[in-house]
Amino acid sequence: EPEVTQTPSHQVTQMGQEVILRCVPISNHLYFYWYRQILGQKVEFLVSFYNNEISEKSEIFDDQFSVERPDGSNFTLKIRSTKLEDSAMYFCASSDVGGRVYNEQFFGPGTRLTVL
Amino acid sequence: SQQGEEDPQALSIQEGENATMNCSYKTSINNLQWYRQNSGRGLVHLILIRSNEREKHSGRLRVTLDTSKKSSSLLITASRAADTASYFCATDAVRPNSGYALNFGKGTSLLVTP
Numbered sequence: 001e002p003e004v005t006q007t008p009s010h011q012v013t014q015m016g017q018e019v020i021l022r023c024v025p026i027s028n029h030l031y032f033y034w035y036r037q038i039l040g041q042k043v044e045f046l047v048s049f050y051n052n053e054i055s056e057k058s059e060i061f062d063d064q065f066s067v068e069r070p071d072g073s074n075f076t077l078k079i080r081s082t083k084l085e086d087s088a089m090y091f092c093a094s095s096d097v098g099g100r101v102y103n104e105q106f107f108g109p110g111t112r113l114t115v116l
Numbered sequence: 117s118q119q120g121e122e123d124p125q126a127l128s129i130q131e132g133e134n135a136t137m138n139c140s141y142k143t144s145i146n147n148l149q150w151y152r153q154n155s156g157r158g159l160v161h162l163i164l165i166r167s168n169e170r171e172k173h174s175g176r177l178r179v180t181l182d183t184s185k186k187s188s189s190l191l192i193t194a195s196r197a198a199d200t201a202s203y204f205c206a207t208d209a210v211r212p213n214s215g216y217a218l219n220f221g222k223g224t225s226l227l228v229t230p
Contacts, residue, residue: 031216042222043159043204048215056215091159095216103147103208103216109158 002026004108006092012114013082021077021111023092032075033093033105034067036060043091049075082115089113122205122221130229135192137224139205140185146208148181149218150190153202162190162203195228202226 005024013019025032034046047057049067066078075094079086089112093105122139129135139148150162165172165181165188172179178191192199202225206218 033217035218035220043206043218043220045217045219048217050215054215056217058217089156093159103218104149104161104164105206105216105218106161107151107159 004092004094004106006090006108006111008111009109010112010114012116015084015115016081019079019082019113021079021090021092021113023075023077023108024073025075025092025094026096026106027073029094029096029106031055031095031103031105032067032069033095034077035091035093035107036088037091037110038088046077079113082113084115087113087115122203122224124224125222126225126227128227128229129195131196133195133228135195135199135226135228137190137203137226139188139190139221141188141205141207141209141219142186144210145183146210148179148188149206149208150177150179150188151204151206151220153204153223155201159204192226195226197228197230200226200228 007022032049035043037043045058047061047067048055064080068076089110091110092108095103095105145167147164147166149164151159152162153159163174163179165179176193181188202223204220204223206220
């Protein structure tokens with residue numbers, strides 16, 4: 001069964017460093033998302049991406065964050081200068097072209113980001 | 117505004133019993149989805165129910181949706197120890213210029229003991 005994959009599974013970085021989290025969405029999906037979950041808290045939406053542009057972003061997704069689909073398979077989240085409060089599990093998700101009513105989003109296993 | 121608030125926060129049952137979790141939300145939705153998360157792991161999609169549906173089944177799962185009360189319930193029948201996990205509802209709200217963001221609740225932590 002097709003699934004969303006994410007690398008790395010765990011990333012440790014120093015405050016102020018740049019990190020890139022990578023995702024490979026399900027191959028025939030056209031909508032891509034990033035969410036994060038701070039330990040013990042609920043999953044929060046960061047950004048959605050369609051047709052090579054951001055379709056929506058939350059207030060969390062400030063200028064330190066960017067997303068890119070560099071090729072036909074990868075979808076990346078870059079944090080330019082990490083802060084301690086960026087420590088969280090980051091989930092990538094994708095959904096197909098079924099439209100709004102059929103917005104089943106399938107999640108990857110997540111990347112645990114630890115900022116020291 | 118917060119969407120998708122589940123209750124109870126924690127539920128402990130024995131194998132074979134049924135588990136019922138509830139979710140309430142505040143604004144009009146296109147659909148509501150339930151996810152499972154095992155400790156420290158990813159989110160597994162369980163079921164999606166559209167706003168014009170009232171009930172949906174998938175294996176041992178039964179989901180209901182009452183848009184007049186803005187609430188949903190997830191029933192797991194004949195529970196197993198492997199069902200131990202956190203369960204989240206997530207709503208796709210009707211909004212202009214929506215990028216289909218899902219709003220998650222805080223989840224119900226289910227413990228099924230043998």
